[in-house]
Amino acid sequence: MQQQKRAFVIAGTSSGCGKTTVTLGVMRALMARQMRIQPFKIGPDYLDSGWHTAVTGIASRNLDAFMLPASILNGLFNQCLADKDVAVIEGVMGLYDGYGTGLDYCSSAAMAKQLGCPVILLVDGKGVSTSLAATVLGFQKFDPTVNIAGVLINRVNRDSHYQLLKQAIEHYCAIPVLGRIPVMPDIELPSRHLGLNSACESQQQQQDPRWQLLADQIEATVDLDKLLDLTQLPALPSGSADGLIDPELGKGLTLALAEDEAFNFYYPDNLTLLEKSGVVIKRFSPLHDSQLPECQMVYIGGGYPEIYASQLAANSAMYQSLRQAHQKGIPIYAECGGLMYLGETLVDAENVRHSMVGLIVGESYMEKCLMRFGYCEAKVNCDTVLIAKGETLRGHEFHYSDFSSSFSPVFTMTKQRDSVIEKTWQGGYQNGNTLASYLHIHFAQRPALLHRWLRIAREYL
Numbered sequence: 423m424q425q426q427k428r429a430f431v432i433a434g435t436s437s438g439c440g441k442t443t444v445t446l447g448v449m450r451a452l453m454a455r456q457m458r459i460q461p462f463k464i465g466p467d468y469l470d471s472g473w474h475t476a477v478t479g480i481a482s483r484n485l486d487a488f489m490l491p492a493s494i495l496n497g498l499f500n501q502c503l504a505d506k507d508v509a510v511i512e513g514v515m516g517l518y519d520g521y522g523t524g525l526d527y528c529s530s531a532a533m534a535k536q537l538g539c540p541v542i543l544l545v546d547g548k549g550v551s552t553s554l555a556a557t558v559l560g561f562q563k564f565d566p567t568v569n570i571a572g573v574l575i576n577r578v579n580r581d582s583h584y585q586l587l588k589q590a591i592e593h594y595c596a597i598p599v600l601g602r603i604p605v606m607p608d609i610e611l612p613s614r615h616l617g618l619n620s621a622c623e624s625q626q627q628q629q630d631p632r633w634q635l636l637a638d639q640i641e642a643t644v645d646l647d648k649l650l651d652l653t654q655l656p657a658l659p660s661g662s663a664d665g666l667i668d669p670e671l672g673k674g675l676t677l678a679l680a681e682d683e684a685f686n687f688y689y690p691d692n693l694t695l696l697e698k699s700g701v702v703i704k705r706f707s708p709l710h711d712s713q714l715p716e717c718q719m720v721y722i723g724g725g726y727p728e729i730y731a732s733q734l735a736a737n738s739a740m741y742q743s744l745r746q747a748h749q750k751g752i753p754i755y756a757e758c759g760g761l762m763y764l765g766e767t768l769v770d771a772e773n774v775r776h777s778m779v780g781l782i783v784g785e786s787y788m789e790k791c792l793m794r795f796g797y798c799e800a801k802v803n804c805d806t807v808l809i810a811k812g813e814t815l816r817g818h819e820f821h822y823s824d825f826s827s828s829f830s831p832v833f834t835m836t837k838q839r840d841s842v843i844e845k846t847w848q849g850g851y852q853n854g855n856t857l858a859s860y861l862h863i864h865f866a867q868r869p870a871l872l873h874r875w876l877r878i879a880r881e882y883l
Contacts, residue, residue: 427503429539430571430653431464433513433530435557439546440576442470443611443636444603445512446477450637451646452508453478460506462499464533465514466797466818466862468687468724473611474512476627481690485511485537487528488521488797489816489864492536496661498691498866499537503658508650509539517543517561517568521797522840528797531568537659540571540652547578547587547602554587555594562595570597571652574644578602598652601644609636666869671876672699674883678717678747682707684734685759687724692865699876708763712739718879719753720744722760724862728788728823731768731776741779748781748856753807753878756858758821761851762786764858765825782851782858784827794819800833800850800861807857808875817863825860827851833859 432448434441445461452459461474461482466489474482483502485495503509513530520529534541543561545554554575562570573591578584581602588599609632627633640646677696679688685708693703704715709730714720727734744764748754756764766780769787778786800815809815815833831848838844850859855878865871 425507427509427655427658428507428650428653429503429509429511429537429655430649431511431513431530431534431539431541432544432574433517433534433541434515434544435546435561436516436519439544440603441512441544442473443609444544444574444576444640445510446473446633447603447609447636447640448644448646448649449474449478449510450633451640451644452510454634454637454641455646458505458507460502460509462502462509462511463514464511464530465528466820466864467514468689468862470512472686473627475690477630477633479628483691484689484864485533486864487533487536488818489867491867493661494663494666494866496537496659497663500658500661501663508653511537511539513541517541518564524840525565531565534568538657539655540569542572542574542600542649542653543570544574544576547575547583548605551583551586552590552594555590558591558595558597562597572598572600572649574600575602577605579604598648600649601640603639603643606636606639608632663866666866667695667699667872668870668876669698669700671873671880672696672701675700675719675876675879676702676704676715676717677719677721677879678714679703679705680708680720680722680760681705682709683725684709684727684730685723685725685763687758687862688721689864695865695872699872701876708740709733709737712737713743714740714747717747717752718882719875720747720755722754722756722763722858724758724760727759727763727778728768728770728786731770731774734763735776735778744779744781748854750882751855752882753855753875754781754857755808755875756856757862758819758860761825761858761860762823764856765827781856782827782853783829784825784851786823786825788823791822793821793824794847794860796820796837798835798837798861800835800859803830803832803834804852806832806852806874807855807878809871810874815861815863816867817861819860819862821860825849829853832857833861835861
């Protein structure tokens with residue numbers, strides 16, 4: 423008989439309530455019990471999922487209802503959970519915050535319902551007593567179809583304070599309170615302009631003793647046995663992720679993947695799909711390596727090139743290696759930070775100009791506020807290495823920089839919320855077989871998305 427699977431969403435009342443830290447602690451505490459966990463993050467976020475991966479050693483997967491059809495998302499979820507005991511899913515923003523005002527679109531609550539798993543609601547207990555029961559009751563009543571199975575209370579140091587909150591919530595809301603997490607200043611995650619610092623910038627996170635201290639605290643003040651009892655899945659969600667990629671098309675191909683402190687924003691599902699096509703992935707560092715590995719395709723993801731601009735500019739050998747690959751026609755695909763890197767120059771936050779690779783005519787420059795943020799749809803104006811003219815991609819942008827170029831943009835981007843078009847803009851640039859834009863995309867959004875890139879790459883075997 424198949425072992426009972428467990429899954430739950432740790433959702434908050436708002437951003438900044440401590441979801442990521444508490445999620446990391448719960449993951450490590452369950453791992454200490456020898457449970458096989460699978461981390462997930464709802465939405466397009468790279469930073470939170472990066473911390474999941476670094477602290478647990480298990481690649482965290484994004485559950486993105488905007489980019490992925492429900493059947494495909496559910497199928498990927500089931501695949502990841504196949505050899506695991508429990509899915510620990512970190513929510514996005516507040517429980518009901520999604521894309522627009524609809525309850526069932528891209529929110530943590532909607533994802534919990536789609537997957538059929540319960541919610542553990544994290545609330546902030548600082549400076550409040552019985553009023554916290556009103557908060558919990560409001561979340562229960564707002565959408566009664568969401569299974570809020572239990573409550574965790576953050577930032578409560580004294581047990582007497584916790585008992586008061588627990589009694590009020592259980593009395594007025596008829597829902598179990600599973601425990602508390604005290605203020606632990608040494609466990610706070612560092613942040614910068616895009617949010618949390620990326621976990622890869624802090625080496626050897628798995629061995630950091632802070633995470634064991636946090637896990638020990640969770641074990642001591644949270645009833646994990648009850649949490650596990652409340653979060654058994656009656657059944658896996660319906661869906662399939664089969665047939666997303668031609669398993670023969672990538673055989674014999676090698677992809678060079680930029681991965682270091684400056685470039686590390688990738689969806690693990692994207693890399694898995696490439697590997698399922700037969701592609702061999704070889705990592706390289708634009709910061710530290712002098713040349714690309716032998717390859718037929720190059721992928722440069724997002725990250726923080728502006729923080730490492732001087733070091734990137736000093737590595738002229740890597741610039742030359744990328745230029746040679748481009749001149750050969752090897753297809754290069756870059757997202758966000760990758761676009762900044764492939765431009766001619768990058769102007770950092772101190773207004774210092776740095777020379778970049780120069781495959782895309784133009785300059786990136788840092789601003790003091792978010793230039794674009796959130797989901798959008800891109801219609802393609804011409805054939806590209808990834809997608810043909812007239813087709814569309816769904817993705818998201820999140821950047822404090824902007825890019826100025828004399829090249830004609832290849833994408834027409836539209837941001838639509840609650841059936842109203844809020845904004846339209848142009849973006850993305852192609853030079854030969856090099857395509858770069860601010861758009862982050864999930865390759866699993868539809869079958870055959872990667873086939874053009876792979877077919878072009880095969881010409882360079």
